[in-house]
Amino acid sequence: MISIAQHPDLVGLPPKEVESHLREHFEARGQPGYRVEQVLHWIYGGLATSFEEMTNLPRSEREALAEEFELTVLEASRISRSADGTAKHLWRLRDGELIESVLIPAGKRLTLCISSQAGCAMACTFCATGWMGYDRQLTAGEIVAQYRQSRRFADEGGYGKITNIVFMGMGEPLMNPKAVFPTLEILNQGYAVAARRITISTVGVVPGIERLAELPEQYHLAVSLHAPDSELRASLIPLERKYPLPRLLEALRRFDAAGGKRITFEYVMIDGVNDSLALADSLAELVAEFKAFVNLIPFNPIPATEWQPTPPDRLSAFARRLERRGIAAFVRTPRGRDIAAACGQLKAEATEGRRLVQLGASGESS
Ligand code: SAH
Numbered sequence: 001m002i003s004i005a006q007h008p009d010l011v012g013l014p015p016k017e018v019e020s021h022l023r024e025h026f027e028a029r030g031q032p033g034y035r036v037e038q039v040l041h042w043i044y045g046g047l048a049t050s051f052e053e054m055t056n057l058p059r060s061e062r063e064a065l066a067e068e069f070e071l072t073v074l075e076a077s078r079i080s081r082s083a084d085g086t087a088k089h090l091w092r093l094r095d096g097e098l099i100e101s102v103l104i105p106a107g108k109r110l111t112l113c114i115s116s117q118a119g120c121a122m123a124c125t126f127c128a129t130g131w132m133g134y135d136r137q138l139t140a141g142e143i144v145a146q147y148r149q150s151r152r153f154a155d156e157g158g159y160g161k162i163t164n165i166v167f168m169g170m171g172e173p174l175m176n177p178k179a180v181f182p183t184l185e186i187l188n189q190g191y192a193v194a195a196r197r198i199t200i201s202t203v204g205v206v207p208g209i210e211r212l213a214e215l216p217e218q219y220h221l222a223v224s225l226h227a228p229d230s231e232l233r234a235s236l237i238p239l240e241r242k243y244p245l246p247r248l249l250e251a252l253r254r255f256d257a258a259g260g261k262r263i264t265f266e267y268v269m270i271d272g273v274n275d276s277l278a279l280a281d282s283l284a285e286l287v288a289e290f291k292a293f294v295n296l297i298p299f300n301p302i303p304a305t306e307w308q309p310t311p312p313d314r315l316s317a318f319a320r321r322l323e324r325r326g327i328a329a330f331v332r333t334p335r336g337r338d339i340a341a342a343c344g345q346l347k348a349e350a351t352e353g354r355r356l357v358q359l360g361a362s363g364e365s366s
Helices: 002-006 015-028 034-045 059-068 128-132 140-156 177-190 206-214 230-236 245-257 277-287 312-324
Strands: 075-081 087-092 098-106 109-113 117-119 134-137 164-167 198-202 220-224 263-269 293-298 328-331
Touching (some): 015 034, 015 059, 075 140, 087 140, 098 140, 109 140, 140 177, 177 206, 206 245, 220 245, 245 263, 263 277, 277 312, 293 312
Parallel strands (some): 198 220, 263 293, 293 328
Antiparallel strands (some): 075 087, 087 098, 117 134
């Protein structure tokens, strides 16, 4: 906390705090009040990545800001473009850690998929990030910077406006509440991204879901379910042992009761593992009480396993079975598979070979 107090990161603080820091700063320097608005405009409207860019401020004021404050900027280490238009950024953080974010164009939508941790401690057996292990939490500034810099990239590259943000990159967002909750506030209040256009995807971190339920904003919640029974689920998602399905469902009921926020259930379809019609029946039963819909994601192959995606005919049979039982089901088209940008394939490939150790489900909310 002390280093933050000395050099507040204006990218990673909630807008109200940024404003009060700036007010205090300019007052102490005997500067007019409108300087605060100028800087706020540069940050949230101009997506400035340096104080130097803030050209309607006198040079001396830009220098003073740079001495007192920080603006987190990520280094774009590599950009990969898929044949289907998906673009993946490999970002290098200040300490050398590598993370990824993905821009996914689809019709009028442009979705940005962001990372919340360097690596992941959840160790889900079907996920490449899970096999990498956990390195560290990202700061709010490092999460918000992915959005700011992706927006600049999208503007310059003619991708258009980012319409949706999903926390489906590397990491388990609800295991990093210290940064993720402020990030939500910053995106919503600072950059005016509507809450319902922001999706938090989780393997089922109960305290985090309960905290989301308490927020007045209607953020969208996606739950990575992947199996309707505890035993099978635990073999895919180790966290199931800590927060078993009955507890998870209890938290989801609270989330549902708190407002009209619609829950999405994610279900990765792995050939011969979790894709039988009998499981479709139990899945339908499990989610029936929610105003939910189910996203079926064909498994994206990863180096760590021999598993294959469920073939298309069986995938649609599974979807039809859910529909017949009154559950809205969508089959998701994998995007960016050719550049390893699809769901579960993110593992910051520059680190490949460095370490392929599967860690236990530790490293929780520090
Ligand atoms: N930790 C969060 C967010 C990251 S993963 C979560 O698990 O929800 C985003 C989505 O991709 C999740 O639904 C996850 O289960 C899914 N996923 C992971 N590995 C995958 C793979 N190999 N193929 C398809 N989907 C995968």
